[in-house]
Amino acid sequence: MESLIKFVQDEFVTKKEFPKFNAGDTITVYYEIKEGAKTRTQFFRGVVIQIKGAGSAQTFTIRKMSGTVGVERIFPINLPALQKVEINKRGKVRRARIYYFRELTGKKARIKERRFKQD
Template sequence: MNAIQFVENDLSSNNNIPDFKAGDTIAVDYKIKEGNKERIQTFQGVVLQRRSSGNTETFTVRKMSGSVGVERIFACNSPFIEGIKVTKKGHVRRARIFYLRDLTGKSARIKEKIVVKK
């Protein structure tokens, strides 16, 4: 094991991240510091991609705020993430759905994957 992997394993925080992928709608609760106050804000949107692995893993979430698209990149091992909740599973055929940026209206919808629990 090289030195970089040793340090990454030592510093890794084991956040309980649910299983999600591109096309899923998630709600990310993260801490915001304003001066000496701290509060939790929810960012809910569609996952565009998951990138990298290990400690450097990130995911991009896009939401519509009015008629303006807002994207935010989150680090999976960030201490500011309080929790992640998967609200909808989406059915897409790609791992990175950047084409969603150019779509508006009905064409920007993602089909929902029906999950049958036994």
């Protein structure tokens, strides 16, 4: 049964190529919103809290602060409305799911930036 599901996903689900990102990274997600007959592109910029699932069922959660209120949004990786994902900053965290980030405020809520060697 699992091989049948995997076959259908491989054959019929269209896969989009997005850059590789992890928990702690600050990303911007551009997605399409339909309002009546009109469509517009909206973006959501925040920190990746978790990446969950595998294959076509993979989702990722982004958290941003809107004023003093924290807003989280879950995006499926194969959402047809997803247009583009941009990585703004690479974060240095020690966990794959940073739920503790929800309780932090102020300077404690900052994530160190990961540095890369350039050849």
